[in-house]
Amino acid sequence: MPESQALQIFAARVRKACLKAFLNCGILAEGVLHIFPRTWAEGTAAKAYSTFTVDQGDYTPDIEPTPAVVNEYDAGKMKQGAPGRYLLETERKSGPIHVAVRGKCLAISAGHARSPFFYPFVAHHGAQHILVCHFGLEGEILTVPRYIYDQVIARSVPGNNPNAAKAERLRSFLIPRKYVDPGAREDNSLYKINILAAVVMEEDAFIVCDFARIMQIHVISNSRFWTEEDMSPGSETWKNRLWTRYAGGPDWILEKDDALAVLDGWRQKVLRKGTETPIIDVLLQADGPGGGIGQHLANDLLFGAAIHPDTPADVLCEDDELYDSFREYVETVRVGVGVKYTEI
DNA sequence: CTTGATTCAAGGGAGGGCTG
DNA sequence: CAGCCCTCCCTTGAATCAAG
Incomplete structure (x- = not known):
């Protein structure tokens, strides 16, 4: 889904759903960021390639201190001390979702944000992370029910790389047979999906996936909370931090x-x-x-x-x-x- | 030498067509 | 029919080629 208008429509739907949830329940949709290094590309001897980059900013891991269980395959791909390792080692705190689009890039904030407009009396402490997605060739972002998401990420298997050792590292998640559409191919091979990262909410999850593992993701962290202003055209964050990782812009629609x-x-x-x-x-x-x-x-x-x-x-x-x-x-x-x- | 234009590799699933 | 090969899907950025 590398298309500008497809991303704009996704963003508009998210905003609409968030607004509806706020009007109905009085709260904003909240989510946490999950990353899955075990599905990321690692390049070849001839060509270096990196799926993931991180802009840690002034974030320190003590802001979200609850330890997390690190998956062994994730740990193998993202070693101790690697940039962004803090995203694996501790539990994320949830926070309201904001979404922004520029050209072919999409940004979703997740985790411990507090909008001063909706939460004027809540202390503004804690951290937040923004997931910036560059969809490359065939990457896309989908919304799936939370119970299906939990089943899918429960089990990873070796990917389809012809090199068995590499396939062991470039893993895929297993899709339970009951979620495979009727009419899909009828052989005994496994149905897999590569989920690179996800923003997970109570009832739904946004999954960022790419069967070719060629899309790239960038996480921006902060010690102060992000605001809607940060995610709006013209802000300091918009100009100097949100989109600097990937070439592109100005946006024909927003700028x-x-x-x-x-x-x-x-x-x-x-x-x-x-x-x-x-x-x-x-x-x-x-x-x-x-x-x-x-x-x-x-x-x-x-x-x-x-x-x-x-x-x-x-x-x-x-x-x-x-x-x-x-x-x-x-x-x-x-x-x-x-x-x-x-x-x- | 610089600049611009072109080529190539990276990735995995799906489906058509061919062979044994 | 199983198994294999080939093509398509399409962007990025490095490498290479061509022209000024």
Whole structure:
């Protein structure tokens, strides 16, 4: 699910569900962060690869001191003293969920946050972690009932890597047969799922999974509690910490003025230096004027703007009328092309 | 030498097509 | 029919190639 609009819709649904829960029960949905190093990629001799990175900030483990039982396979992949090891060794305290999206990246806060708006009289102590997801090729985030989540993570098996020793380290979780859809393949092999991390609530869990193990996750911790402000466009956290791990942005939906400025700057550069790269390829560059909108949305946008994807960038930039029509179309981009808020 | 453009590898499941 | 091979799915970033 590397698509901007799919993430925006997921985020909108989470916010709606949280608001509904608050209106019905008077509390915000709370969750804790689980990580599963046993499912993470480890790269090859020829190519280094790291699924996980962490920004510990000023967090200290004594904030969440309750010891946790560390799974042996997780411990094998994330050794004592490795960055982020504190996320394994102690129990997380639960806290309200906040969600933010920028381009193809999604961020979910979990654990011990207290919104000053909803909890004006509660002491603001404790820690919180934000899980930032970069979905890469085929990663996705799903919502599953908590009782199913508990069954699935209960048992891990060797993954499908042809190297048996490596498969032992790159593990998968076993999906109980009763949850396999009718019509799925009918052989005797195991049904597996790679859950890299999860935000776990009382009745549901958001699971971050990727059969190819190519997506990447980044955890940001803090000693002070996070706020909704931290997860909003323009905040210090938003600008300097939340999204710095992965290339991309400004977001065409949430940071439109900045995105248009980048687009205009890109045009000037093309006019000076010229490039025949097809506009579709330009939009797919994470650092380019598309800011990481993803392949499907880029094609949808060009279709909506009536511009052929293979149009050379200099043809688009040198024609005032063509460029202006494209720019005006970019200004109309909302939560997703062809998707109305009412459908969410 | 610099810059830009292109190629490649990383990952695992699914399904089509072929062979024994 | 089992088993195997091949292709598709699609992004990132390093490596390589090409042009100025």
